[in-house]
Amino acid sequence: MAGCGHTEDIDLVHRLWLELSEKGPGAKLHHRDVVSVALRRMKEDLNSDRSQEVIADVVRETASGQHHTPVREGDGNGAPARGNGTR
Secondary structure, X not given: OOOOOEHHHHHHHHHXXXXXXXHOOHHHOOHHHHHHHXXXXXXXXXXXXXXXXXXXXHHHHHHXXXXXXEOOOEOOOOOEOOOOOOO
């Protein structure tokens, strides 16, 4: 989620990670696993009879006018990231 994260989205991923860590794989679960599963499920829904529901959700998100606050990658204080860009 480097460079395109929004605080609300990152908070949601973290809350889901906490909940899933308690209910399932524990310490083996990484935040990227939560995002991967969510994206895979969205892709499946988009290619199923639920596609119109997914499209409507995306349209609502983009048209809501409530743009999320972007999170800048770096030290957490707005400073640019350093290093090779891997995490």
